[in-house]
Amino acid sequence: MPTEVDIQEQALVAKVVAGDRRAFTRLVEPLIPKLLTTSTRMLGIREEAEDAVQNALASAWLARARFDPSRPVLPLLTTITLNKCRDKLRRRKAARFLGFGTSPEPDFSPDPAPSPESETVDRQILSRTQLEIERLPLRLREALILVAIEGHSQREAGEMMGVSEKAVESLVYRARKTLKEKISLG
Template identity: 55%
Template structure:
């Protein structure tokens, strides 16, 4: 029977620790779409999300000696990405406070060629929902994004955020409740 350290991921982690950049690319590549999606949901601008993910990957590379070949890398990558998103959000908050930037979101929406009035209404509703999610307190937004949008279990989110499952459940409930209060159709 193979042990945990005999998996292809464990082998890649060992090569990454040794400084193999190609192995690092192979290790993180399957996680990139999910991590970028997470960053885009946490941050108001796509370019901020891309920068946060790039910083997260650079941080993982720099701290590669701390990787554990016996632990799955997905949770570690998610945690580092969330931390970089938090850092960016703090900077954006300071910039907003100092009025250096305007934080109006550009909301890209894929068009399926609906009727123009339907498309306009849908875009407006989506923009309203995104703005409402962006205004949630960070602790509620993180739990909501990870559970409702990323599709993670309460247990996974609890492990990622260092909480109990009940705390995650409560945060998701409160986030949804606040959304319902602010958006009349939910």
């Protein structure tokens, strides 16, 4: 049975499909922090993540006629955002290959620790973990971020990634195994 939130979202989606820009803003504004978190985790650089989300929302607006009011919007926007992240990662890889500039190093500062020593260790572990996550093959990274970090179910992640639930389970397992091996060797 649809909740009040579902009914409100469905009404907003219907208005968005009809071309109502204010309804689009009301629909996506509460979702932007989640999209930005996913994008930042995929790209590692806040500015690039913001660009990816902005591009995703622009694409969503242009494709609004294909929105389905009976389906939740967050998975759709997450899928579009992931696609924009993939595009940015491909461009970044091509730019590095061709020798065009260097991308800034991501800043992954952990929360302050109780002592300078533990803060240093925490920073090293976090930095190493983030580096290894970035080095994962794209599909492994996406599955890991969506399930283990963002908290989506394997079914939801599969829908967003366009793969089966079982494939997501396998991808997350392989990502975790790879991370464990890489981090324990470091």
